[in-house]
Amino acid sequence: DTEVTQTPKHLVMGMTNKKSLKCEQHMGHRAMYWYKQKAKKPPELMFVYSYEKLSINESVPSRFSPECPNSSLLNLHLHALQPEDSALYLCASSQEASGSGGELFFGEGSRLTVL
């Protein structure tokens, strides 16, 4: 299994809602990532988890709350979002979050619309 699976594929939420994005991989990867991608823009790193611990938070607003319950799962909890948070949220994994770099395996993304 070389896939990263994300749910839901599409999500529409109001600014007062609480929702969660989920990501799962069964490749035994020990690093997982959240990226945000706006239309016609490159992916932007949000969070990095290495061995289930948060290693990098790219100064993301607290209305985004990541969680890594175990080595296969990654969640992104959303609360009180703004319309400008509408974007494609990509989860990715890699064998390790090493300093030497390596292939990122991306999920298909969750397309979020905030009304």
Next chain:
Amino acid sequence: GENVEQHPSTLSVQEGDSAVIKCTYSDSASNYFPWYKQELGKRPQLIIDIRSNVGEKKDQRIAVTLNKTAKHFSLHITETQPEDSAVYFCAVHLGGTGFQKLVFGTGTRLLVSP
């Protein structure tokens, strides 16, 4: 922080032509340079990568060259086919961070016409 510039932003070629996309970066500690292809509505997928101790790498119709002195690297696609049409992102891994931290270029939309 790292600054990654990618050119051109769009590239239109005829099927069978070659395509070249170039990226420049600023951090001399960068040590890993992947290229990702993202088809419309799809996930980014790695197509080729190169490490800082190598000058060129080739995989069938795709090649990447790296000039560390000038801090630029390029993607070369030969004998382009319509299925090569996609957005291509270069990326630079920030060395010395201890973690996988990629900075992506702004992307090149490649259109291959039959």
